[in-house]
Amino acid sequence: MFNRLILPFTLVFSIGAAHAADTQKWYPSKYGAQDEIGAVNLLDAQSVLDAAKLIKTGKTYPLAVPIDKNLPAFRHRSFHLTNVQPGEAGGTSLGPNKFTFNDELVVGWTGVGTQLNGIGHIGIDNVYYNGNRAADFVSVEGVKKLGIEKVPPIVTRGVVLDMTAVYGKAIVPEKTEFTVADIQKALDLQGVSIRKGDVVLFNTGWLELIGKDNQKFLAVEPGIGMEAAKWLVDKQIVAFGGDTWASEIYPAKDGQEFPVNQYMLAKNGIYNLELIDSRALVRDKAWEFMFVLGQPLYKGSTQVNINPVAIH
Numbered sequence: 001m002f003n004r005l006i007l008p009f010t011l012v013f014s015i016g017a018a019h020a021a022d023t024q025k026w027y028p029s030k031y032g033a034q035d036e037i038g039a040v041n042l043l044d045a046q047s048v049l050d051a052a053k054l055i056k057t058g059k060t061y062p063l064a065v066p067i068d069k070n071l072p073a074f075r076h077r078s079f080h081l082t083n084v085q086p087g088e089a090g091g092t093s094l095g096p097n098k099f100t101f102n103d104e105l106v107v108g109w110t111g112v113g114t115q116l117n118g119i120g121h122i123g124i125d126n127v128y129y130n131g132n133r134a135a136d137f138v139s140v141e142g143v144k145k146l147g148i149e150k151v152p153p154i155v156t157r158g159v160v161l162d163m164t165a166v167y168g169k170a171i172v173p174e175k176t177e178f179t180v181a182d183i184q185k186a187l188d189l190q191g192v193s194i195r196k197g198d199v200v201l202f203n204t205g206w207l208e209l210i211g212k213d214n215q216k217f218l219a220v221e222p223g224i225g226m227e228a229a230k231w232l233v234d235k236q237i238v239a240f241g242g243d244t245w246a247s248e249i250y251p252a253k254d255g256q257e258f259p260v261n262q263y264m265l266a267k268n269g270i271y272n273l274e275l276i277d278s279r280a281l282v283r284d285k286a287w288e289f290m291f292v293l294g295q296p297l298y299k300g301s302t303q304v305n306i307n308p309v310a311i312h
Contacts, residue, residue: 026266036146038269043197059286061310064307065113065207076109084105115275117303122261143302144300147301155290161183161187178223199239202243204223221249223242224248226259232264247272293309
């Protein structure tokens with residue numbers, strides 16, 4: 001009888017202790033128990049002024065890829081645009097001045113194309129950044145906390161790392177995990193470093209697969225693993241990302257689903273920038289630049305299509 005009682009008690013105690021330990025590890029956030037913006041707390045007016053000093057040529061680089069119905073997207077996602085000319089059926093016009101116009105209706109997921117993944121986007125067993133539980137803040141009409149509308153403009157120093165040069169391949173091979181040594185090699189080759197408050201982007205050549213091998217583009221990808229993710233967190237970056245659709249090596253080890261995104265977003269409040277087109281930056285060797293992002297403020301969304309700009 002004693003053995004039958006002690007085992008469940010021990011099991012319950014162990015589970016409770018493990019849960020408590022996990023809670024202590026990653027929430028509440030170092031920015032405060034009520035924080036909803038994560039690592040962008042690191043940015044201030046001085047960050048903007050410092051980033052502006054990086055402008056040498058005045059050249060601007062759009063970092064987004066064009067979106068249409070043919071762009072490969074993650075699993076269930078799609079995008080459809082319909083042009084409508086209200087009140088102009090049969091080629092008619094409006095008013096004595098013969099006014100005509102085009103209007104567009106978009107039915108699509110906010111996670112198609114170049115996107116900002118907010119810190120409310122990725123969770124761990126239905127717990128999100130700063131310990132927010134899905135049952136408390138998620139609704140079918142959007143999230144009540146951690147929404148993308150809470151994120152202030154991100155204006156800071158950006159760094160692009162050309163991993164194609166590190167591996168000597170125009171397109172970095174699948175299953176390639178970027179180690180800390182690999183990242184350091186890229187930094188050394190380019191003569192730059194990673195600083196507090198940076199946006200760090202990886203160029204892998206993976207965008208070259210779009211329209212040529214969409215199936216491979218979505219099935220696998222090179223990227224950072226947990227070792228590099230922890231190193232980047234220690235560097236106190238604001239966002240990470242690049243020209244792939246998940247910004248981490250995929251598939252992950254041991255059948256895990258996006259563990260790097262869990263670690264970066266949920267545990268550390270660091271944003272993910274996906275499908276960033278850095279090819280022109282690499283061609284011009286514009287390794288560091290002023291990064292500017294003012295995203296659409298879709299209230300209650302955890303991610304959104306974006307077109308960030310690099311100014312060199």
